[in-house]
Amino acid sequence: MATKVFIVDDHYMVVEGIRSLLQNEKGIEWTGHAMNAASCLAFLQRQQPDIILMDINLPDKSGIDLCREVKEKYPSVFIIGLSTFNQQSFIQKMMDSGASGYVLKNATQEELMEAISVVIKGKIYFSDEASQVLTKADVNPILLTRREKEVLELIAEGLTNNEIAQKLFVSPTTIDTHRKNLLAKFGVRNTASLIRDATKLQFI
Template sequence: MNLSTQIRLALVDDHTLVRDGIRALLSVIPTVTVVGEAENGEEAMVMVEHCNPDILLVDINLPDTNGLELTRIIRDRHPTIKVLVLSMYDRKEYVTESLRSGASGYVLKNAPSREIVAAIEAIKNGGTFYSAEIAQKLLLDDNTINKLTPRESQVLYKMIQGLNNKKMARELDISVRTVETHRLSIRRKLNIEKPAALVKYAIDHGIISR
């Protein structure tokens, strides 16, 4: 996947192999530059001040702090920096807390590498992104989502996953205009405007199976 604008990215993970793997993955993308690395929260705070990344990839389990608390601090002090949580856990409380902490996405460590690239692209463009496994669980249950048609439910799933209109249209085999119509209908029915708010709505209404 090609990223259209230059992105400064930093990594926070206490496992050197994980950082090495992500750096190697991103090294083939000319528009992404890894500008810093840290293995704990204390190092991350110093690193962010010096490197000023656009996006910070943060693990939940850090030696000296919780990655979600670090996310909250980073977002409070540096609101222009976007945070992507990279975790091995798909538990409801972690996903919920990541959103409340200000993270723009949540990708599982066992997800295909293309999902990390897609997440970076979506977040850089002002959107949100959740691993396919997470996004699928972010769909509302039938009792809550019965306001939506089956096609609108499919579009909502794609929105939660961070897809733009063209990609939704291609995957659902419908026109871009039809996607736009469904998105407008979803916003009206749920009274929600922003994609991040849709994710929060899904979480608040009992989304992720335990």
Template sequence: MNNTIKVAIVDDHKILTEGLKGLVDDSELATVVGVAHTAADCRHSIGFWKPDVLLLDVGLPDMSGIDLCKELTTRFPLTKVLALTTHNEYTVVRKMLDNGASGYLVKNAMAEEVLAGIEAVAAGKTFLCHEIDVLMKKPSSKNIWLSQRERELLKLICEGLTNAEIAAQIFLSPETIKSYRKNLLLKLGAKNTAVLVKMAIEQKLI
């Protein structure tokens, strides 16, 4: 097959890379064109391999996969990076994606998910394995995004103003303020205004 996806693997766990190589080569979907166990090996060889998809571990022995991801996607924009890692923390996933990764797999992902990920990123799509997809959709304190108006409202709530006072100050009806306040409680997962104020201060949301 000429349209077989060319895959390279960068991971310092040799047993894992062997298993992955076998999985990919047996799939008829893709073929492994190179394996590296360090960032230095990868840098040295990626120009020869010219992979369509690079399976990249976040924790490499000689440098962070997050930094390497940024470097490689800048140097080789046609190569899609699919992160493969034991890290399932929101911040690590976010950094990898911000640094150019097209997808994210955890190492205990099913074989089908690994192949689906390779196929998806090779086709220019973003792919998150099930566990990471669930994580990214979960409202966590680290990924709360508030609009300018919500921040303004939160600040006034923290100052102890009532709905009527806030309404008068930002020229909206008390009913509108009431629904904004309700949305903020939901968005931040706060049980009441006191918890909302505590979270706003602790997480520097205002």
């Protein structure tokens, strides 16, 4: 029985590229594509593919959220993340949300086919580059607590410690401590480079 594959990606050229890569494969049945999260969910109500290739950047919702939602409603559908970015936190979040694999958009036909065949067996697949990124990331991961992330975002919004404290119903000194810890975790000296690094590492 052929493996039913569905694509969610807002870039027409990528959809065409994948279709062209898969069209001559015998074990693959192309069931269609969606350009956004909403039409993906609508499609799933009618029929479920075996595998969804899912972009991380969608116009209406992040692929990470869509991934979680799909896995909740249809646990038997396997999801392979698809992205141009080989960014540690993205890959990690995608896997945390229930994805079974991750492939970069510069993958070859062979890699894509291998990913599909591995994932359909219930195993996990990483593209070489993605796993390189992950292992590199493990050497020096910046792990923030929920509260720290919250504070970090409010700092980026331009709020002062006092304003953040009011918003979160805590003392300004608490925010000061969180700030202190954020600077330490990122290994920077001040807010400017904190925000810059946090942005580059996709925390904001």
